[in-house]
Amino acid sequence: xxxxxxxxxxxDAVMTYKIKETLVRRMTPYQDLAIVDTYxxxxxxxxxxxxxxxxxxxxxxxxxxxxxxLFTHPNPKKVLVVGGGDGGAIRxxxxxxxxxxxxxxxxxxxxxxxxxxxxxxISYALDNPRCEVFVGDGIKYVxxxxxxxxxxxxxxxxxxxxxxxxxxxxxxxxxxxxxxEDGIFVAQTxxxxxxxxxxKKVYKDAKAVFPITKLFxxxxxxxxxxxxxxxxxxxxxxxxxxxxDLPEDMKLKYYTAKxxxxxFTLPKFIEDIIx
Amino acid sequence: xxxxxxxxxxxDAVMTYKIKETLVRRMTPYQDLAIVDTYxxxxxxxxxxxxxxxxxxxxxxxxxxxxxxLFTHPNPKKVLVVGGGDGGAIRxxxxxxxxxxxxxxxxxxxxxxxxxxxxxxISYALDNPRCEVFVGDGIKYVxxxxxxxxxxxxxxxxxxxxxxxxxxxxxxxxxxxxxxEDGIFVAQTxxxxxxxxxxKKVYKDAKAVFPITKLFxxxxxxxxxxxxxxxxxxxxxxxxxxxxDLPEDMKLKYYTAKxxxxxFTLPKFIEDIIx
Numbered sequence: 001x002x003x004x005x006x007x008x009x010x011x012d013a014v015m016t017y018k019i020k021e022t023l024v025r026r027m028t029p030y031q032d033l034a035i036v037d038t039y040x041x042x043x044x045x046x047x048x049x050x051x052x053x054x055x056x057x058x059x060x061x062x063x064x065x066x067x068x069x070l071f072t073h074p075n076p077k078k079v080l081v082v083g084g085g086d087g088g089a090i091r092x093x094x095x096x097x098x099x100x101x102x103x104x105x106x107x108x109x110x111x112x113x114x115x116x117x118x119x120x121x122i123s124y125a126l127d128n129p130r131c132e133v134f135v136g137d138g139i140k141y142v143x144x145x146x147x148x149x150x151x152x153x154x155x156x157x158x159x160x161x162x163x164x165x166x167x168x169x170x171x172x173x174x175x176x177x178x179x180x181e182d183g184i185f186v187a188q189t190x191x192x193x194x195x196x197x198x199x200k201k202v203y204k205d206a207k208a209v210f211p212i213t214k215l216f217x218x219x220x221x222x223x224x225x226x227x228x229x230x231x232x233x234x235x236x237x238x239x240x241x242x243x244x245d246l247p248e249d250m251k252l253k254y255y256t257a258k259x260x261x262x263x264f265t266l267p268k269f270i271e272d273i274i275x
Numbered sequence: 276x277x278x279x280x281x282x283x284x285x286x287d288a289v290m291t292y293k294i295k296e297t298l299v300r301r302m303t304p305y306q307d308l309a310i311v312d313t314y315x316x317x318x319x320x321x322x323x324x325x326x327x328x329x330x331x332x333x334x335x336x337x338x339x340x341x342x343x344x345l346f347t348h349p350n351p352k353k354v355l356v357v358g359g360g361d362g363g364a365i366r367x368x369x370x371x372x373x374x375x376x377x378x379x380x381x382x383x384x385x386x387x388x389x390x391x392x393x394x395x396x397i398s399y400a401l402d403n404p405r406c407e408v409f410v411g412d413g414i415k416y417v418x419x420x421x422x423x424x425x426x427x428x429x430x431x432x433x434x435x436x437x438x439x440x441x442x443x444x445x446x447x448x449x450x451x452x453x454x455x456e457d458g459i460f461v462a463q464t465x466x467x468x469x470x471x472x473x474x475k476k477v478y479k480d481a482k483a484v485f486p487i488t489k490l491f492x493x494x495x496x497x498x499x500x501x502x503x504x505x506x507x508x509x510x511x512x513x514x515x516x517x518x519x520d521l522p523e524d525m526k527l528k529y530y531t532a533k534x535x536x537x538x539f540t541l542p543k544f545i546e547d548i549i550x
Contacts, residue, residue: 012314018287039287138542193496219502221468226501254542265537270546
């Protein structure tokens with residue numbers, strides 16, 4: 001018998017993964033959660049049928065969503081991750097010695113629990129004393145904390161269902177107020193190949209709130225089309241022009257100082273989407 | 276009844292496309308050729324079960340494999356395409372007014388014939404008077420033409436079966452001799468996510484022949500992992516540092532003057548592969 005996972009995000013172009021075993025499958029109060037072990041990408045977190053992160057390629061997403069804002073800010077001390085219950089963003093954030101506290105605000109405690117059990121390589125930093133885990137609504141958390149974080153990372157699922165409120169102008173205004181006066185915000189914002197309208201709207205909404213708004217791209221094989229966008233909003237520092245001095249002992253696999261600048265250079269069709 | 280194409284290149288991570296209809300399916304002397312109409316990417320050329328090009332995303336591959344070398348060379352007059360029977364590379368090459376002659380050397384005449392019939396948006400330039408179509412073996416053609424082409428583009432299938440001889444040091448030496456004294460060569464060289472050993476070998480082989488060898492990347496949703504490498508070998512001009520003045524009327528969808536330079540900035544894991 002062969003078991004295959006069919007990825008659910010794009011209807012007519014479906015990625016499928018051959019599976020060794022299903023490690024966990026449960027309905028949480030928020031979503032259909034599964035962790036499966038695949039032949040091609042190792043263990044994989046799947047929420048509502050959509051691949052969130054895998055052992056083999058998670059480094060791309062987690063390095064790019066964290067190190068771009070954290071190396072843009074000259075001295076990030078307090079960082080907030082909204083979503084990101086797998087802990088991968090926290091792991092990368094804590095590689096920055098300047099960071100005194102990294103708060104994870106994840107709405108679904110079951111994601112944290114199962115990732116701690118089945119994806120320890122990704123989640124281990126959640127137990128670090130510099131990390132504070134808060135299970136609750138990110139929108140409420142951001143609303144209740146003003147002028148507090150140097151960097152806010154929105155590491156959410158797709159903008160349908162549970163995470164819908166995390167995409168859009170009213171949330172970005174709350175994020176602006178939750179940031180310190182030179183703070184930086186970044187979010188994963190889907191693929192311009194399949195969802196150009198989402199990319200366009202998020203960029204426009206962020207641009208209406210932040211003085212500096214940029215889009216950057218990364219290659220992630222297990223996300224639809226393999227090419228993913230991130231939107232960054234900054235109050236003071238321009239992420240594209242900063243010169244990064246990357247510590248040699250950080251041992252990253254995707255991010256480099258030179259790529260920090262180059263990832264903002266967009267193909268023409270994406271320039272057109274956000275124009 | 277639903278028809279789906281399962282892409283055959285990677286065994287345990289299989290891309291599938293829902294199909295409207297099969298326009299042609301035949302065994303040629305060289306391969307299993309199909310052109311199918313898909314919901315997600317429109318009409319699609321499939322050789323030996325592997326997607327070669329699609330109406331919706333072909334622009335990325337064809338723009339990047341041609342404009343990078345052609346804008347690097349200051350005055351390309353004669354250009355050779357080895358493979359590329361769909362005609363997409365020829366279409367882009369002929370956008371350069373300096374080009375007097377573009378030769379297509381494709382081993383499988385059936386590819387040309389069927390692409391002319393079913394993919395006219397891609398193949399139309401094959402009838403241009405500046406294009407010369409030659410059906411035959413690329414290795415033989417290159418061997419028999421010395422010091423003739425300013426740019427040679429190897430637009431081949433994967434390095435298994437028919438195209439195997441188009442990857443490797445002995446062919447690159449022949450290409451070197453087929454180029455003029457300031458000539459440039461480029462080839463599609465697979466994805467570093469799934470086939471790092473191919474990328475490594477091709478780069479090493481090219482580097483042993485050409486004074487300047489570089490790798491650049493492009494995002495192609497219908498190729499495995501969505502992230503594709505191209506290897507460029509140059510006798511004189513450095514493709515990464517050239518400043519491109521892109522004519523406004525060229526109307527490209529992926530390539531930009533700024534991306535010409537940025538696409539050579541590699542993620543760390545690819546830097547490590549070719550080190």
